[in-house]
Amino acid sequence: MQIRDLPYTDPGLPDARSGPRFLLWLGRNQLGGQLKSLAWGLLHFGSIAGLPYMVGIAVEAVLDRSGSRLALAGALIGLLGVAIALGDTMLHRTAVTNWVTAAARVQQLLARKTAMLGSALTRRVAAGEVVAVSTGDVEKIGWFVEALSRFAAAAFTVLLVCVGLVVYQPALGVVVAVGIPVLALAVLPLLPRATSRADFQREKAGRATELASDTVAGLRVLRGIGGEELFLDRYRRASQEVRTAAVRSARMWAAISAIQVLMPGLLLIAVVWHGVHLAREGRITVGELVTVYSAVMMLNYPLRHFEEIAMAYSFSRPSAKRAARVLSLERTAEPTTGPRPETPGPRTAGQTEKQPGLTASVPQVGAEGSVGAAAGTTGQARPDGRTWAGGQTRADGQTRAGGQTRAGGARLTGDLYDPVTGLLAPAGRLTAVVCGDPDEAGRLAERLGGHPALEDAAGLPSVRLGAMALDDLPLSEARAAVLVQDKDPVLLSGTLRALLDVPASGAVTAEEALAAAQCADVLDALAQASVDDDPMAAHLTERGRSLSGGQRQRLALARSLVTDPEALVLDEPTSSVDSHTEARVGDGIRRLRAGRTTVVLTSSPLLLDRAEHVVFLADGEVSAVGTHRELMHGEPRYRAVVTRETDDERASVGAPTNFDIEETA
Structure with missing residues (x-):
């Protein structure tokens, strides 16, 4: 895999059981790149290790006054220099490729998991931690993958040099062969403490990142209540904690680096002292002493990679653990053992056949231009055999083009049914849903989108669209058929044209969607901010923070309307809009979504x-x-939720209180 081939067509299915297993999985999936890096690393380190032998030959040639051997040694040294340069260049190239491709693979896996989980992700993992995993942690994981092949080449070279010195000059080679393992293992007692300090530093840094992310997200509110200084003081304290932890961690790694310098120096002194005595006794030649001395000097370079791999693993292990935690989360639970509820059965007498149309989670009163305004009230069959009163039939039987289709050509349409709550949103109608518990609305929206909250997913049957269970559909098909807009939609930075450039059926234009969402004032404001007075080319800041809450909400609604899904679920789409605009938005949704299922x-x-x-x-x-x-x-309970009545207010007009209702129930 080369950088030019990114992104991956399929990043694969990761082993997310633990951090080390995830790192091992990454290494196996980049085996080709690791082998290339290992080969170039062996060329580079092996050429460096060969220089001392050539130097020894050159010294011996000078002492023996052999011009031919000196010329040969010089030619070999020059050849080794070329090999060192080539090996270093290609090693760096392949190592960086391994780093970038590993980081890209992890980012694609995280992006795929985030898209699959949707808003349910932040119910289990803090938003700041997700940011930390997808930025800093990805780089640390890539660092370990990149350093692994260089360490393997360095370790193989050290082993080769030790064996070569023992064969070349046993008297000194044995000293080096015994001393090198001591050098490599000398820092092991310090690694657990260094690792714990590094973990503590990253934990503090993650908390500071979460605090900064939450502060920025709520900056508008903080300014409104004068809480900027309070949160700024909190971030200052968190930042100082990160600084203190970083200094303590750096001190430990500095001690490890000092040992890595000190121990080879002591070995070099021991080799020189022992070699001089052997030379005086005539047991070794001057050339052999120079060769062994040079070899020990050259070993300092590959030995540094032992320290690097220890640091890389220390930093990447908790990062891989956090990434594996996110990647191990599942969108839904396993299917329930019992049979799933069937799609709502035949309609009762008096009902007309419903065509695909607009369905919302709130009721709609007939008005001029409304869908089904003139329809009468009839009974509606429930899947369990009981009957609900109040279902309305459509008066016009209108249908619309542009419906979502499956790969096989079958149209994904029909009633939207949630077996958990018993909610039935008839096809092609505007259905409004009022929840007595405000938290239930968010959970219901997630279930209707086919991805219930993770902590509530166990054992829940799937929502159905017509005859199809959403859990049985590929995620792309489920999202093409049912689109959920939560109560806090996110606007990415970019132009308005890019914001509305989303996968869509093509039946709804951007102009129609903006008009239905009552975005005229937003377009005027963006036109004034645009260089060429084109609101579609105006730049939106991150999360649309340059706009008011109501403007952001209406732009998000327009984006959802452009997609024109078969079933659209809107969670409080007008909570930040004034009443006059809200009424017009309601009319726009009803008019534009005629013939489509819409739940509000x-x-x-x-x-x-x-x-x-x-x-x-x-x-x-x-x-x-x-x-x-x-x-x-x-x-009465419905009226209490909609009008925000208190028990005293209901009692004053003779309506039953919550206590009375519970008693009669």
Whole structure:
């Protein structure tokens, strides 16, 4: 794999059982690159190790006054110099390639896992930790993969030199062969402490990163309440803790480096002292002493890679552990053992056949231009055989082009059904959902998107779209059929044109989506900020922080409308919008999504009044179904959620309190 071939077509299925196993998996998947780096490393280190022997031959030739041997030694030294330069160049090239490709593989794996988990990721892993894993940790993992082949080449060279010296001059070679392992193992007692200090430093750095990320994300709110100095002081303290931990870690690694310099120096003194005595006794020649001395000097270079691999593993092991933790998370649990609930059965008498259309999670009252406004109220069959009242039939039977299709050509359409809560969003209608518990809305949105919250996933049956279970579909097909926009959508930096350039059916243009989301004022503001007065070319800052909350929300809504999925789930799409704009946004959604299933999770009366079908969830299951006005008159708990009534206010108008409702239940 070369850098020019990135990204990987398929980064593979990682072994995420532990950090070391993940590092081993990376090494195995880059075996070709590792072997290339090892070969060039052997050429480089082997040529360096051969220089002392050539120098010894040259010295002997001078002492023997042999011009031919001196010329041969000079030619061989020149050849070794070329081999050293070539080996060093190619070793660096292949090592950096291993580093970059390993880092790219990890980043692709993390990106794929993040896309698969969606918003459920941050329920198990802090956002700052995800940032740390995808940036600094990726580099440290790549460093270890890159250093591994160079260390292997250095270790093989050291072994070869020791064997060569024993054969070349046993009297001195034995001293070197015994001393080198002592040099390599001298730092081992210090490595656990150095590793623990490095881990502590990275832990502190990760916390500081999380604090900085959270502070930046909430900067607008902090400025509103005057909390900037408080969080700035917290970050100062966290930063100083990181600095102190880094200094303590650096001291330990400095001690290891000092030992790596001191011990070879002591070995060199021992070799020279012993070699001089042997030369005086005539047991070795001057050339042999120079050769052994030069070999020991040259060994300092490959020995430095022993320290590097220790540092690389020390730094990459916790990084790989964090990466493996993220990569080991699963999108959903295994299928339940029992049979999955069937798709809602035949409709009861009096219902007309529903065509694919707009469905929302809030009820919609008939108004001019609304879908199914003139339809009557009939019974609706539930999958368990019971009947809900309040279902509305469509009056026009309208359908739209551009529906999502599967690879085989079959259209993914039909009712959207959640067997956990019993929610049924009829195909082609605007369905509004009101949740008694605000947290239930987020969990419901994730389930409808086919990726429930990880801590709640065990044993849950899959949401169904028509006859298909979303868990049985490939992730790309499930997301093409059902799109979920959560209550805090993210706008990436770039132009507005790039923001709206998303996979779509092509049936909805950007202009139509912006108009439906009531983005006229946003376009005017962006046109003023654009050089050529083109709002589509205006640059949006990260997360759209240059815009107000309502403007960001409407742009995110326009982006969702452009995709034109078969089923669109909107979680509080107008929570930051004023009431007048909210009403127009509701009309725009109803008009643009006619003939498509749309589910809107909201408690806004303005949106609820524009829905064809309203579902009220209480205690995690469907409690009532009807129109907004029907539920306002007949369901006290629904009215309490929508109007924010207190028990005293309900009692003053003769409505039952929560206590009364619970008693009668």
